Each structure stands twice: as structure tokens, then as C-alpha cells.
Amino acid sequence: MSAIATRPAVDLADTPVVTIDLDVMEANIRRLQAYCDAHGIANRPHIKTHKIPEIARAQLAAGAVGITCQKLGEVAVMLEAGLRDILVTYNVLGAAKVRRLRALADHPGARLTVAIDDLAVARALSDAFAGAGDPLRVLVECDTGAGRMGTPTPAATVELAQAIAGLPGLWFEGLMTYPITDDTARFFEATLAKLDRAGLRANTVSTGGTPAYPRAHTVPGVTEHRAGTYVFNDRATVAAGAAAWEDCAMRVRSTVVSRPTADRAVLDAGSKTLSSDLQGQTGYGRIVEYPEAVIVRLNEEHGIVELGACARRPQVGEIVSIIPNHTCVVTNLHDALVGVRDGQAEVVWRVAARGAVR
Amino acid sequence: MSAIATRPAVDLADTPVVTIDLDVMEANIRRLQAYCDAHGIANRPHIKTHKIPEIARAQLAAGAVGITCQKLGEVAVMLEAGLRDILVTYNVLGAAKVRRLRALADHPGARLTVAIDDLAVARALSDAFAGAGDPLRVLVECDTGAGRMGTPTPAATVELAQAIAGLPGLWFEGLMTYPITDDTARFFEATLAKLDRAGLRANTVSTGGTPAYPRAHTVPGVTEHRAGTYVFNDRATVAAGAAAWEDCAMRVRSTVVSRPTADRAVLDAGSKTLSSDLQGQTGYGRIVEYPEAVIVRLNEEHGIVELGACARRPQVGEIVSIIPNHTCVVTNLHDALVGVRDGQAEVVWRVAARGAVR
Numbered sequence: 198m199s200a201i202a203t204r205p206a207v208d209l210a211d212t213p214v215v216t217i218d219l220d221v222m223e224a225n226i227r228r229l230q231a232y233c234d235a236h237g238i239a240n241r242p243h244i245k246t247h248k249i250p251e252i253a254r255a256q257l258a259a260g261a262v263g264i265t266c267q268k269l270g271e272v273a274v275m276l277e278a279g280l281r282d283i284l285v286t287y288n289v290l291g292a293a294k295v296r297r298l299r300a301l302a303d304h305p306g307a308r309l310t311v312a313i314d315d316l317a318v319a320r321a322l323s324d325a326f327a328g329a330g331d332p333l334r335v336l337v338e339c340d341t342g343a344g345r346m347g348t349p350t351p352a353a354t355v356e357l358a359q360a361i362a363g364l365p366g367l368w369f370e371g372l373m374t375y376p377i378t379d380d381t382a383r384f385f386e387a388t389l390a391k392l393d394r395a396g397l398r399a400n401t402v403s404t405g406g407t408p409a410y411p412r413a414h415t416v417p418g419v420t421e422h423r424a425g426t427y428v429f430n431d432r433a434t435v436a437a438g439a440a441a442w443e444d445c446a447m448r449v450r451s452t453v454v455s456r457p458t459a460d461r462a463v464l465d466a467g468s469k470t471l472s473s474d475l476q477g478q479t480g481y482g483r484i485v486e487y488p489e490a491v492i493v494r495l496n497e498e499h500g501i502v503e504l505g506a507c508a509r510r511p512q513v514g515e516i517v518s519i520i521p522n523h524t525c526v527v528t529n530l531h532d533a534l535v536g537v538r539d540g541q542a543e544v545v546w547r548v549a550a551r552g553a554v555r
Numbered sequence: 556m557s558a559i560a561t562r563p564a565v566d567l568a569d570t571p572v573v574t575i576d577l578d579v580m581e582a583n584i585r586r587l588q589a590y591c592d593a594h595g596i597a598n599r600p601h602i603k604t605h606k607i608p609e610i611a612r613a614q615l616a617a618g619a620v621g622i623t624c625q626k627l628g629e630v631a632v633m634l635e636a637g638l639r640d641i642l643v644t645y646n647v648l649g650a651a652k653v654r655r656l657r658a659l660a661d662h663p664g665a666r667l668t669v670a671i672d673d674l675a676v677a678r679a680l681s682d683a684f685a686g687a688g689d690p691l692r693v694l695v696e697c698d699t700g701a702g703r704m705g706t707p708t709p710a711a712t713v714e715l716a717q718a719i720a721g722l723p724g725l726w727f728e729g730l731m732t733y734p735i736t737d738d739t740a741r742f743f744e745a746t747l748a749k750l751d752r753a754g755l756r757a758n759t760v761s762t763g764g765t766p767a768y769p770r771a772h773t774v775p776g777v778t779e780h781r782a783g784t785y786v787f788n789d790r791a792t793v794a795a796g797a798a799a800w801e802d803c804a805m806r807v808r809s810t811v812v813s814r815p816t817a818d819r820a821v822l823d824a825g826s827k828t829l830s831s832d833l834q835g836q837t838g839y840g841r842i843v844e845y846p847e848a849v850i851v852r853l854n855e856e857h858g859i860v861e862l863g864a865c866a867r868r869p870q871v872g873e874i875v876s877i878i879p880n881h882t883c884v885v886t887n888l889h890d891a892l893v894g895v896r897d898g899q900a901e902v903v904w905r906v907a908a909r910g911a912v913r
Contacts, residue, residue, distance in 0.1 A: 208651050212913065268823075268856060344859075345854065346815055347815060457698055457706070473833070496703065497887075498625045513646075513675050514648055525855055552889070554827070554888075555569055
């Protein structure tokens with residue numbers, strides 16, 4: 198990404214403050230892109246992790262074909278910032294949202310695609326786009342094992358694809374799933390064969406997620422991958438074996454505001470700073486300087502730390518660095534992230550799509 | 556609070572959107588005030604729950620003597636909006652924050668008080684306020700059983716109080732604790748007796764919390780109470796027996812975006828809308844229209860709902876109302892709350908102190 202000459206006046210001792218190590222982030226961007234390039238897979242990063250147009254542009258500059266958003270508020274911010282090729286991996290429904298999607302699709306140069314898993318959603322989009330110059334590209338979201346959203350079987354997938362292909366204003370573009378599971382290959386192989394027999398073609402087969410991205414090329418027919426967390430990584434990514442601690446770019450810098458007992462410290466990072474996401478971890482983040490410490494409880498502005506296992510213990514006023522359990526929800530709690538290099542602030546990014554709840 | 560004539564153009568069908576029932580909120584404000592009035596206790600509500608100056612003013616109009624904030628960002632927003640008598644129940648430390656506190660205290664008309672639990676914090680504040688016209692009022696935060704922050708014993712409390720009373724620029728104002736536990740009465744009784752023997756007087760004895768507020772008057776020497784959640788209430792407050800469902804003013808309106816199986820619904824309210832706070836509850840909120848449904852899992856923008864226990868089940872596109880587990884963290888995730896009366900939008904409040912992380 199472009200070097201930014203001006204050093205912003207950021208007091209990194211005024212906590213809590215969220216920093217992103219730029220060298221680490223840039224290496225993360227290059228690593229995933231190299232994987233995609235090596236396997237001929239298009240890279241379409243999910244911007245929910247950072248919500249920052251400048252970082253999306255850095256991902257595109259490294260070779261990404263476009264971006265993924267989870268809601269129209271994110272799409273609006275990214276379009277406004279000049280991003281053009283955007284996949285929305287979420288059922289868009291309700292009169293207000295359908296109108297808004299149509300308006301966003303009419304943005305000059307916009308190339309929007311949506312994923313859906315329900316015929317009622319497809320029909321409403323068809324009504325809205327029937328009169329549009331270009332049809333709306335639609336992927337069918339498939340549940341290939343995660344038990345969240347998506348058509349539950351290859352047969353249901355092809356049935357929905359056929360319906361979409363027959364609806365005015367829509368273009369059946371292909372398949373989408375999240376994440377990659379042990380069932381994904383079997384599901385897509387069966388679905389692609391059935392689509393072929395139905396005379397339909399999936400131009401796009403889109404997989405997603407950070408932990409499983411090195412398996413994307415093993416998915417039959419895969420054409421693109423969507424990863425979000427990889428840009429920063431976090432404690433859950435490390436626990437999943439998909440990154441090392443040195444690949445974690447985000448730190449929540451926090452001050453020890455109290456040491457009420459020998460075994461307890463209190464940090465100025467609580468659930469409004471770190472979020473309560475455990476992501477299967479013990480404790481609410483890893484304190485880099487005191488890895489044996491456990492953030493056992495969060496109140497809104499207090500992180501309660503158990504120091505029993507620590508030989509060395511922090512003083513009141515000391516600043517520590519936390520690798521959060523889940524980087525995406527931390528971004529969403531803050532108005533700005535500070536890019537640092539060699540420990541010096543280099544750029545302050547506004548989290549432009551934070552608060553875009555709809 | 557003052558009636559607002561203009562009906563804002565808010566589409567309550569464009570979800571997720573957070574609403575506050577104004578009749579319920581106003582009754583909540585009156586109920587706590589009546590309790591405080593009946594017992595001669597000053598009411599100093601904690602604004603962390605709403606972060607909205609207009610609601611703070613409604614609390615003052617009902618009889619509150621001032622407000623409580625948890626961080627200087629909140630103080631700055633509230634001072635700017637005309638609130639004047641503010642208690643900060645948090646150790647203020649670090650050069651930047653101490654400077655900022657001093658500047659905020661110099662705001663015309665400001666009457667600031669802080670709570671501290673550590674001598675190092677007191678010394679730094681003394682250095683900053685030694686040259687100020689008025690000394691800074693200081694409460695000693697006591698750990699009366701919660702195991703979070705606070706001096707751990709009456710003896711340690713009095714020792715810190717004596718040090719504060721001897722430091723230039725500081726005024727020992729009294730005691731503060733959160734929440735009220737079974738040990739609070741005993742702790743304060745012993746502390747007040749020791750203070751008396753030391754020739755010190757606690758002008759203020761401040762208790763806090765919503766669930767235990769009806770016990771505030773039983774605490775020896777209590778002069779004021781700080782409650783936050785009571786203004787909206789939530790699922791955890793109801794579970795604690797401190798409110799009924801009809802006292803819950805906040806709803807997260809959410810659309811059923813997918814019904815992938817007979818037993819599963821997916822809502823457009825995930826951890827970035829509801830937060831992952833469980834607060835001891837099962838599931839991530841109560842769906843008013845389907846109380847047997849369980850929000851079993853949250854992803855960032857997905858709420859996964861188990862419908863197995865529901866006789867009646869929602870359709871794709873249906874809007875449901877969620878009473879969140881923890882109202883304070885929901886406010887913090889949103890840029891605006893919509894005040895409704897009889898189901899109609901009456902006012903849109905900006906969550907002015909959201910994002911004030913420091």
C-alpha cells in the first residue's frame with residue numbers, strides 16, 4: 198500500500214487504542230494473494246474485518262478482484278470510496294433494502310452480486326431488477342455443513358438456481374458457501390453435476406473463511422475465495438492453526454488501571470473495547486507481555502485479569518498489548534484504528550463502515 | 556421529558572433497528588426517582604446505559620442531582636451538552652487523561668468528582684490539581700464484595716482517604732462502591748467508624764447498580780445511588796428479579812432473513828448488533844413474539860435461532876422484537892436509538908457518547 202508520509206499526532210499511551218502493525222498486515226495480504234495466485238483462484242476479501250476503504254484498496258492493489266460485504270451499509274461506504282466489484286453474501290430483503298440495493302447497483306461502474314438462499318428473496322429482487330439495464334448477478338448460498346444459512350442439499354440448490362435463472366432481472370451466476378467443511382467438496386461436486394444436467398452453468402463458485410483458506414483449491418469448481426480475518430488475524434485464528442502469533446497485526450493497547458490484590462489486575466479494556474466474544478478461547482484475549490495472565494471477566498470498561506500464574510506482574514499505569522480473540526468485532530467497536538510501523542503511528546484510519554448496521 | 560412534536564421519518568421495517576418505548580422508559584425513570592426520594596437518597600444515574608444527553612436531561616428533570624460517567628470521553632460529551640455535576644467512577648491515570656480531566660474540570664460550571672482506589676492515581680491527580688482554583692473531589696472506591704476494583708478492607712480505605720486528605724489539590728469527599736453485596740453494610744459501617752476516629756468525614760457515600768437498588772437505603776451512611784440499566788432494563792435485570800418484562804423499554808427489531816430448516820431461523824441481528832454478552836442467560840436475547848425460541852449462536856451479522864420448542868414459527872421476512880440480555884452494550888453498538896410511543900417513532904437520538912473509548 199502507499200506509504201503515508203505524515204506522522205499523525207496520536208498518543209499511543211492514551212488507552213484503550215487499537216493498533217495495526219502495517220508490516221504484519223501487508224505480509225498477511227501478500228500471503229493470501231500468493232496462495233490464490235498459485236492456484237488460479239480469484240481473491241475477494243471480506244471487508245467486515247476492517248470496514249476501512251483504504252485497506253480494501255490495499256487488498257485490491259495486491260491483486261484482489263473485488264471485495265465482499267455483509268450488508269448494504271458496508272456496500273454504500275465502499276462504493277462511495279471507489280470500490281466497484283462487490284459481492285453481498287447476505288439475503289437482501291424488505292422493501293427498503295431492496296430499493297436501496299437497486300439504487301446502489303445503479304451507481305456508475307458498480308458491479309454488484311448477491312448471494313441468496315430463499316425463493317421469496319429471489320422473487321422480490323426480480324421484481325426490483327426486472328426493469329434494470331443489467332440483470333443482478335445471484336449466487337445461491339449453500340449450507341455445506343456449517344448449519345447457518347444456505348440451501349441444505351444439492352437438489353434444493355439446483356431447484357433454486359433454476360428458479361433464479363427463470364426470473365426476469367436476475368442472472369444465475371453460481372454458488373457460494375461459508376466456511377469450507379469436510380462436506381463442501383462432496384456437496385459442490387454433486388451440485389455442479391446436477392446443474393450441468395439441468396443445462397445451467399456456475400460461472401462463480403465462491404468459498405469463504407480464513408482458517409480453511411489453504412484448502413480452497415481442493416473444492417470442485419472453485420473460482421474465488423473470500424477471507425476476512427486473515428488481514429489482521431487474531432487469537433482464534435492462531436488457535437485454529439491458521440496463523441502464528443507473529444502474524445497477528447492487531448493489538449488493543451490497554452492500561453493497568455488497578456491492582457487491588459496481588460493476584461488481580463484491572464485493565465481499561467472491557468466488553469465495550471474487546472467485545473465478549475470468546476470464540477472457544479479461555480479468557481478474553483492474550484496479553485502479549487504477560488502470556489500466563491488470564492482475562493477472566495469483562496465488565497463494560499473493566500478487564501479483570503487473574504495473575505496467579507505470572508512470575509512477573511504489572512504495575513498500575515503500565516500499558517499492555519492484547520491480541521483479541523476476534524478481530525472483526527473489535528474493529529466494529531472503535532471509530533478509528535491506528536496503523537503503526539516499528540511501533541510508531543503512521544496512519545489513522547476512520548472505521549468508515551462502522552455503525553452501518555443496515 | 557419534553558414531548559417532541561415532529562415525527563421523524565424512520566422506517567421501523569428497515570432492520571436491525573433499536574427502539575426505546577418512551578412510556579416504559581419514563582415510568583422507569585420515575586420509579587427509581589420515587590424510591591430515592593422516599594429514602595432521602597440522591598439519584599445520580601449512570602449514563603453508560605444510554606450515552607445520550609437528552610435522556611440524561613430527562614433523568615435530571617425527574618429529580619436526579621447529577622450523572623455518573625465511566626470515562627472522560629463520556630464526560631466531554633455530557634459537559635458539552637450542558638450537564639454539569641458529573642461523577643467519574645474510574646481511576647483516571649496516564650498523562651494525557653490527567654491533563655484532559657483538568658481541562659474538563661475547568662469547564663465553566665463543571666462540578667466533577669472522581670473515584671479512585673490507588674495512591675499512585677491520587678498523587679498524579681494531586682500534581683495536576685494543586686494549582687487549580689477548586690480542589691478535585693475524590694471518593695475512595697471500596698471493594699465491598701464484588702472482586703473488581705476498590706480498596707479491599709476498611710483499614711486500606713481509611714489509609715487511602717487520609718493520604719488523599721493530605722494531598723494538595725484534592726478533597727476527600729467520601730466513599731463509593733459497586734454493586735451492593737451482602738458485605739457492603741458491614742464494610743461501610745466499619746469504614747465510617749474508622750474514618751470518624753481518624754477525624755475524617757464522608758460527605759458522600761455512593762452505592763451503585765440496578766438489581767440491588769431497592770436495598771440502597773439499608774447501607775449505613777448512604778447519601779446517593781448510581782443506577783444505569785434501570786432506564787431501559789433488559790433480560791438480565793428481569794432474571795435478577797429487579798424488573799418485569801413490561802419494564803423493558805429496549806427492543807432490537809430484527810428480520811427473519813432465512814429459514815433453512817424447519818427448526819432453524821436466522822435473524823439479521825448478530826454479535827455486531829446484540830453483542831455476545833450472555834450475562835448468565837441461555838441464548839442471546841428473548842424474542843418477544845416467540846418466547847420459546849432460543850437464539851443459540853451469534854455470528855457477526857447472523858443470529859441463529861432454534862425453533863424446536865415453538866408451536867408457531869416465523870416466516871422469512873417477518874420482523875421480530877428482541878429484548879437483549881444486556882442493554883448497555885447494545886446501545887454502544889449503534890449510532891442511534893429510536894424513541895417510540897404506541898409503536899410510532901417519536902424521536903431519533905444520536906448515541907452521542909458512543910465511540911468515546913477513552
